[in-house]
Amino acid sequence: xxxxxxxxxxxxxxxxxxxxxxxxxxxxxxRVYATPMLVRDIEVTCREFLLEHLDAGEDSVGTRVExxxxxxxxxxxxxxxxxxxxxxxxxxxxxxxxxxxxVDAICRGKHMxxxxxxxxxxxxxxxxAQKAKSA
Numbered sequence: 001x002x003x004x005x006x007x008x009x010x011x012x013x014x015x016x017x018x019x020x021x022x023x024x025x026x027x028x029x030x031r032v033y034a035t036p037m038l039v040r041d042i043e044v045t046c047r048e049f050l051l052e053h054l055d056a057g058e059d060s061v062g063t064r065v066e067x068x069x070x071x072x073x074x075x076x077x078x079x080x081x082x083x084x085x086x087x088x089x090x091x092x093x094x095x096x097x098x099x100x101x102x103v104d105a106i107c108r109g110k111h112m113x114x115x116x117x118x119x120x121x122x123x124x125x126x127x128x129a130q131k132a133k134s135a
Contacts, residue, residue: 001115005053005093010084013045017077017101033073038099038107039065045081046095046111059121060093060113067109073101083111091115 015021021037023030043062050060073079079101087094092114099107 001058001088001091002053002055005050005085005088007085007087009053010082011045011049012080012082013041013048015041015079015081017073017075017079019075022075031075033077033079033101033106035067035069038069038079039067041079041081042067042083042097042099042107042111043113046083046093046097046113049083050093050113050115054115057118058115059118060115061121062111063092063114064112065109066111067097067107069107071101071104071106073104073106077101077103079106081107086110 017033019031021033021041023032023034042065047060047062054060079099081097081099083095083097085093086096092112095111095113097107097109097111098105
């Protein structure tokens with residue numbers, strides 16, 4: 001990890017709410033931003049921001065998401081996800097997250113990511129795959 005990874009640094013990213021990001025179970029008139037897609041967009045925003053502050057061969061994995069999905073966002077609207085590093089504790093990075101759709105604050109919460117060495121992770125996963133074959 002680079003020394004630039006410190007509490008207080010922040011980033012924003014915008015997402016257009018397309019059909020793939022909406023629920024479909026209440027019909028066409030109620031197509032709104034799906035909570036699982038909001039979580040995905042938060043994770044992508046945090047990961048991509050974090051990559052700017054990691055060394056070659058490092059990446060991160062999500063370990064916890066705690067959000068309140070506060071308001072519905074309609075199909076076609078644009079959402080801005082704002083993230084800021086709240087704490088860096090060793091390889092664990094905690095983000096404060098919020099999102100707004102231009103009308104309402106739609107989300108507030110936190111997301112935690114763990115910085116990993118990609119090669120070590122690949123080796124650990126390969127070992128688990130071998131164990132799974134034997135099980």
